[in-house]
Amino acid sequence: MDLIIDxxxxxxxxxxxxDKQDPALKLRVRVEGGGCSGFQYKLDLTSExxxxxxxxxxxxxxxxxxxxxxxxxxxxxxxxxxxSDFKIENPNAVAGCGCGTSFSI
Numbered sequence: 001m002d003l004i005i006d007x008x009x010x011x012x013x014x015x016x017x018x019d020k021q022d023p024a025l026k027l028r029v030r031v032e033g034g035g036c037s038g039f040q041y042k043l044d045l046t047s048e049x050x051x052x053x054x055x056x057x058x059x060x061x062x063x064x065x066x067x068x069x070x071x072x073x074x075x076x077x078x079x080x081x082x083x084s085d086f087k088i089e090n091p092n093a094v095a096g097c098g099c100g101t102s103f104s105i
Contacts, residue, residue: 001071003029005057009086012077013059022047026059027086029075031066039069043086 009027017025026049030042046061053061060075073090 001067003054003056003060003062003067003070004072004074005060006074006076008077009075010057010059012086016045024049026055026061027075028053029060029062029066029070029088031069041088 013025013027017023024047025045026047028042028044028046030044031039032042034040049055049061050063053063054067055061062070069092070088070090071092073088073092076087076089078085078087
């Protein structure tokens with residue numbers, strides 16, 4: 001199973017590491033039940049890593065329960081007029097909601 005980290009996400013995480021003076025900072029991506037479409041993404045910046053976490057490109061971590069839902073997904077960072085945010089393009093999702101944080105399989 002694989003999670004793909006786009007160069008835009010890597011660059012943003014590196015910027016955040018420098019801003020916070022924390023070279024261990026990573027983006028944690030989790031999938032939980034809930035949201036308006038059945039599952040939702042939870043994204044957090046953290047320096048803490050659990051021993052069973054999987055690390056991708058030294059910038060993004062996830063857990064073994066979330067990984068099957070994220071297999072083949074791409075983590076990106078997008079700058080927009082309304083705001084900037086990490087986005088997940090997930091080929092496993094068959095539907096999603098307008099906010100982009102909830103999906104169904």
